[in-house]
Amino acid sequence: MRLLIGIVIVVGCVMGGYAGVGGHFQVLWQPFEFIIILGAAIGAFVIGNTGPVIKATLGAFGTLFKGPKYNKAAYVELLGMQFTLFKLVQSKGILALEPHIENPHESELFNRFPTFAKNHHAVEFVCDYMRMVTLGSNNVHEMEALMDEELETHHQEQHRIVSAMQALADGTPALGIVAAVLGVIHTMGAISEPPEVLGHMIGGALVGTFFGVFVAYGFFAPFAQSLSNIYQAESKYFLSLKVGLLAHISGQVPVMAIEFARKALLSEDRPTFDEVDAATANLTAA
Secondary structure (H helix, E strand, O other): OHHHHHHHHHHHHHHHHHHHOOOOHHHHOOHHHHHHHHHHHHHHHHHHOOHHHHHHHHHHHHHHHHOOOOOHHHHHHHHHHHHHHHHHHHHHOHHHHHHHHHOHHHOHHHHOOHHHHOOHHHHHHHHHHHHHHHOOOOOHHHHHHHHHHHHHHHHHHHHHHHHHHHHHHHHHHHHHHHHHHHHHHHHHOOOOOOHHHHHHHHHHHHHHHHHHHHHHHHHHHHHHHHHHHHHHHHHHHHHHHHHHHHHHHOOOOHHHHHHHHHHOOOOOOOOOHHHHHHHHOOOOOO
16 A cells, blocks of 8 residues: 555656646657667666576565565564463473474464464474484574574575565666667657658657656566565564574573564564563463
């Protein structure tokens, strides 16, 4: 919804302002200018990116329209899941985790927390590191270094998508100039035409510059920034997981481990201690 509102504001203000000064909309309709600019932009995008990045960038448009999937309720659920997991280890021992981490999709514990259970990467992250703990790895510093490496790799994968989108924003204005220059060249070939015809042709050529700058700074650059914000929110989700797991591995009791995890969240989304306490009050390990 936020994305659609922004698009309406951008288009409405630009076109409304143009109409307000008596602009002629028929001049703006230059389909071949659009083909030159967008076609060249798509071609450059294909040249500059690998297959996985192209596929992921196309999929990112769905992420943009859906918006951030993490809010305070999702974070409360995440902290509740960690509390339940750590409580199970505290009450029944580390080996009680095996049925859950070996078959996470069938885990009654994980499925009690649907937002977490639907996040394949988050489930895999928890299962992988808790599996290491069941196998005897309890060196907090080594685990932290490994977690940091995995999260950095995930961040790099996401950053490639943002960079690909930003490259579109950076290149489209120049491609608009290319289209405008071609339009001027076409106009010069018709220099013997009457002034009103030449004026229309020059106006059409300048539409290329307008369109390139418009889509770059009105859409592609904001899309890249929005994606970056969404991915940053996701990184906080995983940082909370990391901090909670490390606190548990270091020997903190469940209530303290999730307090560590809570502190890793941004203040705008971070639930209060009382909210987390109320959410975990009736959670049981089994």
